[in-house]
Amino acid sequence: MDIGVRKPGVTSSQVAEHAGVSQSAVSRAFTPGASISPKTRQKVLASAKTLGYRPNAIARSLITNRSRIIAVVMAYLENLFYPDVLEELGRALAAENYHLLLFTGFMDRDSDPVFDQLMQYRVDGIILASTSLSSELSEECATAGIPVVLFNRTTERDAVSSVTTRNRxxxxxxxxxxxxxxxxxxxxxxxxENSSTNRDRFQGYAEGLAGHGITEIIVETGNYSRSEAQDAARRMFSLTKRPEALFVANDHMAVAVMDVARYEFGLRIPEDISIVGYDDVGPSTWSSYGITSMSQPVKRMVEATVDILMDQIASGEIEAEHRILNGDLVVRSSARLPQSGIVARDGQQIYRPREG
Amino acid sequence: MDIGVRKPGVTSSQVAEHAGVSQSAVSRAFTPGASISPKTRQKVLASAKTLGYRPNAIARSLITNRSRIIAVVMAYLENLFYPDVLEELGRALAAENYHLLLFTGFMDRDSDPVFDQLMQYRVDGIILASTSLSSELSEECATAGIPVVLFNRTTERDAVSSVTTRNRxxxxxxxxxxxxxxxxxxxxxxxxENSSTNRDRFQGYAEGLAGHGITEIIVETGNYSRSEAQDAARRMFSLTKRPEALFVANDHMAVAVMDVARYEFGLRIPEDISIVGYDDVGPSTWSSYGITSMSQPVKRMVEATVDILMDQIASGEIEAEHRILNGDLVVRSSARLPQSGIVARDGQQIYRPREG
DNA sequence: CTGAAAGCGCTTACAG
DNA sequence: CTGAAAGCGCTTACAG
Structure with missing residues (x-):
């Protein structure tokens, strides 16, 4: 059933005419803090309501040079950590009256098209989560004067901010x-391999083991992908000398690795092999997995990200800022327990050796 | 390190001056199909490159009355089905040179703020996925002449299109x-309770059972939420006469229900209880679950959604269109198998009784 | 507090 | 094929 064609949309001039005021007055009625008498304001709002007027954000952007749009680039959402982040970002940006332009589903390395779109829409800020697009894009954006925050990645480059946890x-x-x-x-x-999270987590792991005199680590690569992690696990579990303890660089892969261990190799967890993951997200908390995992505080990471962006937009100055938050090693059942060092906090078991 | 403040941005006039042509010529150089000589075009593009010019999409929108932005409202992303959809939407919209303005993280029923934002940005179309925002928003939008497509929901209302599978x-x-x-x-x-998917799936289930003379169905409600589904499962499994077969309205809940069955009630699946889900998504395919599930073809659903939107934007006429796609009952290990009717297709086991 | 006017950066008839 | 000009719907000095 044909209900109608695209309406032209009510303009401030039409409201002005209806209310018997100037077009400027209409604009002021919708601008918080603008100098306008309560009486005029009421008149305008009444007319606006009658006509179904809503300020045109596009036109406003053109003149204010602020789109109130933040671009979020998130190459893939397969890892539940990212949808989680996205949801929090949606909330946090809405609270600041900003909007979220999402770029996702780009598996290819070619960042140029995305970058082009970002710039054409004159976004006020950019959040880069996951993906290696990051590196090339970031500097260009920053040079153009648009604040860029890497989420869960970091970089040495000037003018690109980042929010991470202490991965090392x-x-x-x-x-x-x-x-x-x-x-x-x-x-x-x-x-x-080229992500800062992977590099830092591995470095810390290797250093930690070295501190106990252990220098041999069996490494396979899963590239943060479920299927590649499964292949990596198959290779590793086929070794004659399979490791007793396995750190998987994130929970998304750890879940896949656990399934391979149990259902393809008949391994019991943690009796035959201990597995520890990273992120403390989604399935890792489910009964089937119960993964011992380093947590990343998504909510606080998102707050920090939005905070940096708002600061830089407000000040107009782009000064790279690096926020590094703390996580905890949440202990569940996927790895054998140490004799001591496990403490309860907020209803969870946390590994925190030699501390109050 | 302070790298710079917000740059004013290069304009078409600056490019025109640099290239020694009119501002109109610059505009034409960036408009496919515009009447401009190759020579002029080259000159303009060269200058644009030198100056780092990119057309301002905001200004363009203002005059064309087309934002090339599609609003996607997705209340929550906890169910992996939706991130999946989002990723496909990102791809499909990008291919049409449209952009995705995401509204997520709004748990409250209050749809007005979201609606207001949509309208202010003069989006060219709206996709409503999950959430009950749908009902109130949709009619208003359609009345305003903006195409609206419900994704995985349907409605009787005129002028609101929908894409679903044959849930009944x-x-x-x-x-x-x-x-x-x-x-x-x-x-x-x-x-x-008020979602069309739930209503249709249950109705089909009840009708199907009635066709075999079965009229008693034990019902509990999980509201498509993981934790509520767990509670529902606990209630159901505590009954003295627990059902032998259980249809859980989507896989997101089915996974939670399986964990409760196994780890809280010690039930074996499918020996003690058969579980069937809906969506065929994410964890349902993992070894730990292997859920027998009705599939929903995400990719084709997304294509249909974008297709409807593009049609209505191009024609300027909003005529409600309802696309209903087919799914298959993908057979895995969470439910006891019938003697016959299971066929192989595309490397999967499908239940298709009495068919070639 | 108010209105007339300039202008944001484009597209697109219009006339040549 | 090209340029001058109007205009999209706003915000914001400016003068009163």
Whole structure:
């Protein structure tokens, strides 16, 4: 049933005429803090309501040079961590009266088209989560004067801000935990090789193990992908000398690895192999998995991200800021427990050796 | 390190001056099909490149009355089905050179603020996925002349299009499958009571069972929420006469229900209880679950959605269109198998009784 | 507090 | 094929 064609849309001039005031007055009625008498304001709002008027944000953007749009680039959403982040971002940006222009589903490395679109819409800020687009895009954007925040990645480049957790310390804590659990051989299933998270987590893990005199780590790469992680696990579990303890670079992969261990190799967890993940997200908390995992505080990470963006938009100055938050090693059932160091907090078990 | 403040941005006039042509010529150089000589075009593009010019999409929108922005309202992303949809939408819209303005993280029923934002940005179309915002918003938008498509929901209202799968037939097929599997008592864990998917799936299930002379169905409600589904499962499994066969209204809940069955009630699946879900998404395919589930073809649903939108935008006429796609009952290990009717297709086991 | 006017950066008839 | 000009719907000095 044909209900109608695109209406031209009510304009401020039409409201002005209806209310018997100037077009400027209409504009002022919709601008918080503008100098306008309560009486005029009422008249305008009444007319606006009658006519179904809503200010045209596009026209406003053109003149204010502020779109109130933040671009979010999130290459893939397969890892539940990211939908989680997206939902929080939606909330946080809406609270600041900003809008979220999402770029997702781009698997290819070619960042140029996305970048072009971003710039054409004159977004007020950019959040780059996951993906390696980050590196090339970021500098260009910053140079153009648009604040850029890397989410869950970091970089050395000037003018690109970042929000991360202490990945190196997280890796180290996992090493300590696994050593304290009495394991003697160690493996690592890596994420994307060129990502800072993977690099830092592995570095911390290796340092931690080295601190206990362990220098041999069996490494396979899963590239933060479910299917590649499964393949990596198959290779690792087929070794004659399979590691007793395995750190998987994120929970998204850890879940896949656990399934391979149990259903393809008949391994019992944690009796035959201990597995620790990273993110403390989604399925890792489910009964079927119960993964011991370093947590990343999504909500606080999102707050920090939006905070940086708002600051830089308000000040007009782009000064790279790096916020690094703390996580905890949440202890569940996927890895053998150490004798001591596990404390209860907020209804969870946390590994925190030698601390009050 | 302070790299710079917000740059004013290069304009077409600046490019025109640099290239020694009119501002109109610059505009034409960036408008496919515009009448401009190759020579002029080259000159303009060269200058544009030198100056780092990109057309301002905001200004363009103002004059064309087309924002090339599609609003996507997705209240929550906890159910992996929706991130999946979002990723496909990102791809499909980008291919049409449209952009995706995402509204998510609004749990409250209050749809007005979202609606207001949509309208202010003069979006060219609206996709409403999940959530009950749908009902109130939709009519208003359509009246304003903006195409609206409900994704995975449907409605009787004029001028609101929808894309769904045959939910009633899906429910019926599940009933047939479970009866053929030799079960004698039946349960249902419901989704959101007022959603068309829940209503249609249950109706088909009830009709299917009735066709076999079964009129008693034990029902609990999980509202498409993980935690509520767990509670529903706990209530149902505590009954003295627990159903042998259980249809859970979507996989997101089914996974939670399986965990409760196994780890809280010690039930074996499918020996003690058969579970069938809906969506065929995410964890349902993992080894730990292997859920028998009615599939919804996300990719084709997204294509249909974008197709409807593009048609209505191009024609300027809003005529409600309802696309209903087919799914299949993908057979895995969470439910007892019938003697016959299971066929292989595309590497999957499908339940398709009495068919070539 | 108010209105007339300039102008944001484009597209698109119009006339040549 | 090209340029001058009007105009999209707003905000914001400016003068009163």
């Amino acid at each position: 310390e997280g890796g180290k804590r996992i090493a300590d935990f696994l050593v304290a659990g009495g394991h003697t051989s160690f493996g690592y299933i890596a994420g994307l | 037939e899906g429910g019926k097929r599940i009933a047939d499958f479970l009866v053929a599997g030799g079960h004698t008592s039946f349960g249902y864990i419901a989704g959101l």
